[in-house]
Structure formats: structure tokens, C-alpha cells
Amino acid sequence: MPRRLLVIGWVFCGFGVLNLAFVILRAAQGNGLIIDTNVLLLPVGIGLLTANRSARAWAAFLAGLTGVASLAAAVLVLFGAIDTITLPLLGLVLTGVAMRVAFALVSIAVSAACVAAVWMLYTPPVSDTFSARGKRNGEGDQEREATTTGHGRQPV
Helix, strand or coil, rough: CCHHHHHHHHHHHHHHHHHHHEEEEEEEEHCCCCHHHHHHHHHHHHHCCCCHHHHHHHHHHHHHHHHHHHHHHHHHHHCCCCCCCEECCCCCCCCCCCHHHHHHHHHHHCCCCCHHHHHHHHHHHHHHHHHHHHHHHHHHHHHHHHHHCCCCCCCC
């Protein structure tokens, strides 16, 4: 398995576990149970570590969505649409120009990391890993049969 796939898989697992811990922490503080979709990063990360094809598609979708949202947040903060940034989990309220620029720079870095993750998920070594797993499970044989014999029928 390529190292880049291992790194992305473990990063997804790590962020999924962190988000799960934050959900539990918020519930323990009496804030009620808040559904956080970022918890989905954990099963997607596990799927990446096992070279599951649907996990790669989900990882690309989630990374793309996060990248777009981070870029949008950076633009809104830089152009003054948002004056105060509140991070409720950490209890921080960020104000001032320096904090806005710092938040925007972090958001842009997150967007760049998301673009890099999507790119790495579709590089040849990683794609070969997903293809090899599919062939081990017989998926490639069924696809090849369907295309060569016409709708999966056996030749007469």
C-alpha cells in the first residue's frame, strides 16, 4: 500500500476520532447531543486503509467539500462579511484584523491540504492499489465479462 494512502487514511481516522471525542465532550458538558457529520471521517479513513473504492469516493467528496467551505470562510473573513469569529468548543472569540488574517490563512492552508489529498487519492500508485483490491475480489472479472460478451451473457 502506498505511503500517501496510509497517511491520508490515518489523517481521516485521526480527525474522525477527534470529532467523536468533541461530540462526547459537548454532550458531557450538558450541551446536549450534537450531530457532527465530521465523525464520518473515521469510517472513511478505515475504508481508505483497507483500500475500499467507495471510501476513496467519499474521501474525495468530503475533502472537496471541506476545501470549498474553508475557502469560502477565508473569503468571508478577509472581505469583512464576518467581524467576529467564535470557536465555541475552545471558548475563543477572535476579533481584530490580525486574527481575521490568521484565520483566513489557516482556512486557505486547509483548502490547499484538501486539494492535495484529493490529488493524492487519484495518483497512479494509489489508483493501482484500489484496482488490485478490486481484482482480488473478482470485481474486474465481472466488468471485463460484461464488456466483452455484451451484458454479461456467455457467448454461444
